[in-house]
Amino acid sequence: MNDNNRPFTAEETRGLYRAIYERRDVRSQFLPDPIPADVLARLLNAAHHAPSVGFMQPWDFLVIDSLEVRRSVLGIFEQENRKAAENYPGDKGTRYRSLKLQGILESPLNLCITCDRSRGGTHVLGRNSIVETDLFSTCLAVQNLWLAARAEGIGVGWVSILDQQQLAETLKLPDEVYPLAYLCMGYVSEFLEQPELQSKGWRSRLPLEELIHGNIWGRPLDNAELLAAIGAEGKSEL
Structure with a gap:
């Protein structure tokens, strides 16, 4: 495998997601x-x-x-x-x-x-x-x-x-x-x-599953596996 194509280590990947979630x-x-x-x-x-x-x-x-x-x-x-x-x-x-x-x-x-x-x-x-x-x-x-x-x-x-x-x-x-x-x-x-506006009661984070559409606007996503994974990921952040 070319070194440039080598995936991040698990620790490096966790660090990237941590920066995203804790920004x-x-x-x-x-x-x-x-x-x-x-x-x-x-x-x-x-x-x-x-x-x-x-x-x-x-x-x-x-x-x-x-x-x-x-x-x-x-x-x-x-x-x-x-x-x-x-x-x-x-x-x-x-x-x-x-x-x-x-x-x-x-x-x-x-x-x-x-x-x-x-x-x-x-x-x-x-x-x-x-x-x-x-x-x-x-x-x-x-x-x-x-x-x-x-x-x-x-x-x-x-x-x-x-x-x-x-x-x-x-x-x-x-x-x-x-x-x-x-x-x-x-x-x-x-x-x-939490984001300050959320902790102060100004707005809350919208549920991701309510923001995903299937192929065209307003059509529910027909992918139970993905929806279950999104739900599980949301719970892991709590």
Whole structure:
């Protein structure tokens, strides 16, 4: 067998699934300890090895440790968060306002992963029909970094309550570069057992078996063995 085709060991496989299941969107558990340069380099390299349509690699990485820049970003968040809170009246609005939804200043490092929508030129292989594949590809870079960070014991929080135009202006991005993910990063005091929004009663994880269709939308999956395996896997996570 070619060494490149060798399957992962059982321990390596468990580690991969553990990173997936224990990844968390971190907002409130950040420690002040800096991320060592070699660790950050590994995380960025993991992100850079994400798959991309047409191998366009549309991502760039803005490493943000400036308090001035981060305070400006926090101001954008606070403005947009006030607007978002208006969508939830009554008790839900009270609960929304109690949630910690960013760690921009508490985390020792912020990272913005951008998408250069012009990278690869006018005609990128595989992008002719679905032009958004550059954005999808950049999301895969975010996920690569997030899972690698969990394996390194580093928490990541995605701040999505931001006006993208104001963020782009703050970071002085070129017109063709879109600020896809603004991330807070750092070592943490703990990784919560459940996603924070689940533990706070905002939403629960949907049952996987209710999200699987057979061949066409809405048709039940006619595979009892797979459904039983999904049920058993769900119970093993509890």
